[in-house]
Amino acid sequence: MSTAPTEKKLSLIVASLLPYLRRYARALTGDQQTGDKYAATTLEALLSDRSVFDEIESPKVALFHAFHLIWASAGAPTGEDETGLAKRAQAHLRRLTPNTREALLLHTIEEFTLDEVAEIMGTDVDEVEHLLNVAQNEMTESINGRVMVIEDEAIIALDLQGIVADMGHQITGVASIASEAVKLAKETQPDLILSDIQLADGSSGIDAVNDILRASADVPVIFITAFPERLLTGDRPEPAFVITKPYSEDQVRSAVSQAMFFASTETLVS
Structure with missing residues (x-):
């Protein structure tokens, strides 16, 4: 007691x-x-x-x-x-x-x-x-898809790619700034986005994702940030999945599996 x-x-x-x-x-x-x-x-x-x-x-x-x-x-x-x-x-x-x-x-x-x-x-x-x-x-059973990574730190981007690829998903590409991310998403049409918030040139991963979602509203997003409390304010639309840095491999696997599970449709590879 x-x-x-x-x-x-x-x-x-x-x-x-x-x-x-x-x-x-x-x-x-x-x-x-x-x-x-x-x-x-x-x-x-x-x-x-x-x-x-x-x-x-x-x-x-x-x-x-x-x-x-x-x-x-x-x-x-x-x-x-x-x-x-x-x-x-x-x-x-x-x-x-x-x-x-x-x-x-x-x-x-x-x-x-x-x-x-x-x-x-x-x-x-x-x-x-x-x-x-x-x-x-x-x-994780029978659900695979195409994943895009928005991350400006090369080591973290490489780590995320490795985790996601090991799960059986395809990496469509990595963008380090917002403009690259919007262009890449338009070209590759990912089923899931893993995104940092603060990017290399001072641009915002949130802004990049918002631009992407205007064209593809149903793409699930996982934000990875050192300050999740700044994102979870309730003042604006927010992602269902937020991972705190430093993250563990299990956290990434769990969030990716669940986000992909939710978003899975007949268009995903199974």
Whole structure:
């Protein structure tokens, strides 16, 4: 049993953790609006009952546990009003084994330990390990596509290419500045974009992606940044997948598999 923080201190703690909860919710649903609705519902529930922070020592684990209770009680979103990529995402979600993606995202992207994932999901470590194994198989099975990298650091770009190629995807090219990225995307029409935010000439990966998405709105994007909290503000359209630098190979593999899974259509190589 923990000593709960004061109301004011708790508010500050939750505010600092909110970008990461939104990242998780967005990746879990495959859509910004749907994910943010679940995050907002979690905050509303905590306004009336904060007992979870009395019961769980880590505020971050407690916050994610509160989210999971709401997510589990509501069930996966139906996506009845969704269109385009979001609609395909929900169709894919309905075919997955329950709780597998939650475990995978919590462990690989949010970097919770197995014990913490078990506490968040209200299960045990053995079950978490089983869910992770199932998730890896379901997310990567028979889904391959064309991936473009926007990154100005040569070593990182090379590393990303290696990880993605080892997964069976085709690299369409690497761009180090925004103008190159827009041109490359137009020429190669990738199924997925991996993008840094700050590029070599001072241009923005966000601006490049926005220009690309005007022509191909349904291309999923994974941003890789040292400052994810600057991207997850809720002030503008944001990607479903955000990886924090320095990243791990497992994080990249997880995000790529899920983004490609969501975006997979008959046009992808399978």
